[in-house]
Amino acid sequence: MLSRTADHLYWMARYTERAENLARMLDVNCRMTLLRQEEDITRKRWASTLATVGQIDAYLAARDTITQDAAIEWITFEHANPGSIERCLDRARENAHAVRGTLTSETWETLNATWLELKRHKRVAVRRQNTGDFFEWVKFRSHLARGVIQGTMLHDEALEFTLLGTYLERADNTARILDARFELLMPDAAAPDAAVDYYEWSALLRSVSAFEVYRKVYRDLITPRRVAELLIFHEAMPRSLRHCTHRVHQTLVRVANARSGETTRRSGEIQAALQYGRIDEVLDVGVRGYLASFLSRTSDLGARIAHDFLLSEATV
Amino acid sequence: MVKEAIFDEMHTAAGDVRAHYQAYAEWLVETPPESIVEKRNEADTLFRRAGITFAVYGDETGTERLIPFDIVPRIIPSPEWELLQQGLRQRVTALNAFLHDVYHDQEILRAARIPAEQVLCNVQYRPEMQGIDLPMDVYAHIAGIDLVRAGQGEYYVLEDNLRVPSGVSYMLEDRKAMMRLFPELFARYSVSPVEHYPDLLLETLRSVAPSGVRDPVVVLLTPGAHNSAYFEHAFLAQQMGIELVEGQDLFVDDEIVYMRTTQGPRRVDIIYRRVDDDFLDPLAFRPDSMLGVPGLLTAYRAGRVVISNAIGTGIADDKSTYPYVPEMVRFYLGEEPILQNVPTWILRREEDLEHVLANLSDLVVKEVHGAGGYGMLIGPLATQAEIEAFRLRILADPARYIAQPTLALSACPTFVEAGLAPRHVDLRPFVLSGRDVTMVPGGLTRVALREGSLVVNSSQGGGTKDTWVLERALC
Numbered sequence: 198m199l200s201r202t203a204d205h206l207y208w209m210a211r212y213t214e215r216a217e218n219l220a221r222m223l224d225v226n227c228r229m230t231l232l233r234q235e236e237d238i239t240r241k242r243w244a245s246t247l248a249t250v251g252q253i254d255a256y257l258a259a260r261d262t263i264t265q266d267a268a269i270e271w272i273t274f275e276h277a278n279p280g281s282i283e284r285c286l287d288r289a290r291e292n293a294h295a296v297r298g299t300l301t302s303e304t305w306e307t308l309n310a311t312w313l314e315l316k317r318h319k320r321v322a323v324r325r326q327n328t329g330d331f332f333e334w335v336k337f338r339s340h341l342a343r344g345v346i347q348g349t350m351l352h353d354e355a356l357e358f359t360l361l362g363t364y365l366e367r368a369d370n371t372a373r374i375l376d377a378r379f380e381l382l383m384p385d386a387a388a389p390d391a392a393v394d395y396y397e398w399s400a401l402l403r404s405v406s407a408f409e410v411y412r413k414v415y416r417d418l419i420t421p422r423r424v425a426e427l428l429i430f431h432e433a434m435p436r437s438l439r440h441c442t443h444r445v446h447q448t449l450v451r452v453a454n455a456r457s458g459e460t461t462r463r464s465g466e467i468q469a470a471l472q473y474g475r476i477d478e479v480l481d482v483g484v485r486g487y488l489a490s491f492l493s494r495t496s497d498l499g500a501r502i503a504h505d506f507l508l509s510e511a512t513v
Numbered sequence: 514m515v516k517e518a519i520f521d522e523m524h525t526a527a528g529d530v531r532a533h534y535q536a537y538a539e540w541l542v543e544t545p546p547e548s549i550v551e552k553r554n555e556a557d558t559l560f561r562r563a564g565i566t567f568a569v570y571g572d573e574t575g576t577e578r579l580i581p582f583d584i585v586p587r588i589i590p591s592p593e594w595e596l597l598q599q600g601l602r603q604r605v606t607a608l609n610a611f612l613h614d615v616y617h618d619q620e621i622l623r624a625a626r627i628p629a630e631q632v633l634c635n636v637q638y639r640p641e642m643q644g645i646d647l648p649m650d651v652y653a654h655i656a657g658i659d660l661v662r663a664g665q666g667e668y669y670v671l672e673d674n675l676r677v678p679s680g681v682s683y684m685l686e687d688r689k690a691m692m693r694l695f696p697e698l699f700a701r702y703s704v705s706p707v708e709h710y711p712d713l714l715l716e717t718l719r720s721v722a723p724s725g726v727r728d729p730v731v732v733l734l735t736p737g738a739h740n741s742a743y744f745e746h747a748f749l750a751q752q753m754g755i756e757l758v759e760g761q762d763l764f765v766d767d768e769i770v771y772m773r774t775t776q777g778p779r780r781v782d783i784i785y786r787r788v789d790d791d792f793l794d795p796l797a798f799r800p801d802s803m804l805g806v807p808g809l810l811t812a813y814r815a816g817r818v819v820i821s822n823a824i825g826t827g828i829a830d831d832k833s834t835y836p837y838v839p840e841m842v843r844f845y846l847g848e849e850p851i852l853q854n855v856p857t858w859i860l861r862r863e864e865d866l867e868h869v870l871a872n873l874s875d876l877v878v879k880e881v882h883g884a885g886g887y888g889m890l891i892g893p894l895a896t897q898a899e900i901e902a903f904r905l906r907i908l909a910d911p912a913r914y915i916a917q918p919t920l921a922l923s924a925c926p927t928f929v930e931a932g933l934a935p936r937h938v939d940l941r942p943f944v945l946s947g948r949d950v951t952m953v954p955g956g957l958t959r960v961a962l963r964e965g966s967l968v969v970n971s972s973q974g975g976g977t978k979d980t981w982v983l984e985r986a987l988c
Contacts, residue, residue: 198756198774198775199756199758199762199772199773199774199775200762200773200774200775201758201759201761201762201773202756202757203775291738294738294743295737295738296747296757297744297747297751298746298747298748298750298751298757299751299757302563305563306562306563309562310562313561354775358775452775454775454776454777455777506775507775
């Protein structure tokens with residue numbers, strides 16, 4: 198298929214997934230603020246979230262103080278923020294628009310309808326009372342898009358590059374969400390086995406749809422060690438780093454071309470490290486350091502994918 | 514404003530319903546008005562959800578707009594279409610013969626049937642095309658011929674569109690919408706199908722492949738998602754199962770055109786382009802073009818790739834060439850034209866200029882290189898100031914203009930705010946030329962939604978209607 202088409206599909210999927218994960222992060226924060234309303238903690242919480250999504254500097258350049266309302270506004274609809282949920286959905290739709298002929302009409306109509314409804318959501322001013330509904334809506338539109346894509350599109354290269362975008366983005370986002378929690382709650386990386394703040398950690402689990410999964414897998418108290426283990430190493434957990442990188446690697450094997458050998462090798466390396474790695478080693482080096490290294494490797498993989506498949510130079 | 518009586522597609526001058534609209538009129542009476550309102554809203558939702566939109570140039574706020582779709586079909590009886598079809602085939606054949614001639618021996622110029630300087634000094638004439646042989650000698654593989662009816666219902670050709678005619682996707686989507694909204698109407702009428710147009714187009718394109726290519730790769734070249742007709746480009750590429758490419762997706766190496774794919778370069782044989790000549794190749798035409806492919810013209814001239822429509826077809830559909838098309842039919846085919854031109858004054862002619870300047874308030878004056886309803890004066894609808902301003906423009910460069918009488922375009926009942934009312938319509942059938950000259954029965958009917966307006970262009974408030982060519986005579 199055309200490199201440009203693959204590029205649009207890949208970014209369509211990445212932006213859809215990113216919008217979903219932003220909504221998940223905001224949702225969990227809002228819920229937590231209802232439980233603990235101390236101003237200081239609330240500010241730290243939102244500062245950490247803005248840092249997680251790479252927006253803290255831009256935010257502080259535009260705003261004097263960090264408040265919940267302002268942070269939500271910034272991440273959802275702020276025009277000056279190129280990484281807002283609105284802009285993600287705009288771009289998902291723009292990318293879909295550019296390849297609408299490659300998509301099934303159901304897929305295009307789903308993304309287009311999301312975009313049209315988004316503008317309506319924006320008009321009714323998503324603030325305070327109905328933010329929860331809005332985050333839920335973003336999440337479900339993403340579920341719907343994924344379902345329609347998998348349920349209607351031909352299982353060919355177009356779908357491969359779409360899934361590649363979804364899983365690479367999700368691996369990145371899960372790592373960031375986990376990192377933010379460890380920064381906020383365990384700055385000194387002490388006592389990973391202690392039964393700590395139940396609500397904070399269960400909220401994290403809920404934000405990645407892993408609360409019930411945790412119960413099922415561990416049938417035990419919630420500890421940071423197990424949370425990290427679940428989200429990093431659990432093979433069957435659809436948002437874990439291992440699961441996502443496994444899917445990325447499989448896809449890269451299937452779409453391999455003459456120049457992508459090194460990229461496949463590197464994705465295999467990342468995957469093997471997750472397949473055979475253990476949580477103790479992660480705790481030894483520190484969860485945050487481990488995740489930082491993981492994020493830099495997935496970002497390298499993203500750049501390599503762009504180079505090998507998406508922007509292929511003229512080579513005859 | 515328009516003095517003549519207007520020909521009504523549905524009713525006779527006496528107010529009776531014409532035979533081919535009888536069943537529709539009965540259906541209208543039987544159907545409750547609220548149900549029709551509901552259907553109109555449903556149609557709107559259908560089009561919006563499918564994103565069947567067009568972009569309006571120079572409009573910052575709403576860059577995407579729906580083309581209004583009217584649910585009253587424009588119905589054409591079978592014998593009437595038969596005649597149109599013959600006329601269209603004849604006209605397009607002559608136009609292609611003219612293009613081949615102009616870019617080869619120029620016999621028609623030597624016979625002085627068309628003034629030579631008018632062709633050779635025209636910016637639409639492309640010297641790069643001189644002497645190049647094209648498969649089947651076809652230049653305009655896709656032609657959109659705009660027809661109007663006036664007087665007692667006679668058809669006239671208003672203009673030929675031989676560069677990158679658009680609108681065929683609306684013809685197809687309008688039919689789809691009508692069948693979904695009003696299946697019961699299709700039980701009352703035997704409407705000729707148009708849905709096979711993409712197949713016919715692909716077959717036509719494949720039939721003009723470069724010589725020696727057995728299984729040609731066809732692509733559709735679009736300027737990109739911001740082009741006003743992008744929906745159509747994506748739609749046609751998908752319907753034909755071909756790649757929708759932009760200039761950046763293609764490159765030329767050793768006179769061969771390739772597209773960049775995830776599996777490396779892949780050869781391209783036929784480019785159905787929806788990009789204007791000027792932007793096709795920055796090395797040959799506009800150097801600032803980001804839409805084209807450097808080196809494309811060289812590959813084209815070497816016969817390694819086919820471009821559809823060919824480069825340089827604009828010389829045949831230029832408004833200054835238009836008055837001579839009937840002459841082309843006589844010259845190349847030795848036949849009398851079946852379809853008539855609208856009488857036209859050519860302002861580069863002294864006596865025509867004089868007549869037109871004396872009668873500006875009655876005439877339509879058009880810029881010869883204009884398109885899309887821009888750059889024209891509709892005398893009867895213009896203010897005195899507008900007329901005087903236009904007069905100065907004409908005097909500055911008369912050769913840039915032609916003039917025609919203000920035709921009382923036929924009208925077709927259309928749903929407007931106040932209910933059903935007649936609105937002016939035209940018709941653009943799409944004629945395909947490859948190994949054969951073919952077309953699907955019908956075309957795009959455009960309707961001027963503003964009362965009294967004669968401008969049907971979608972960029973200026975025009976809408977569309979489904980066009981029904983009936984399978985057999987009903988009367």
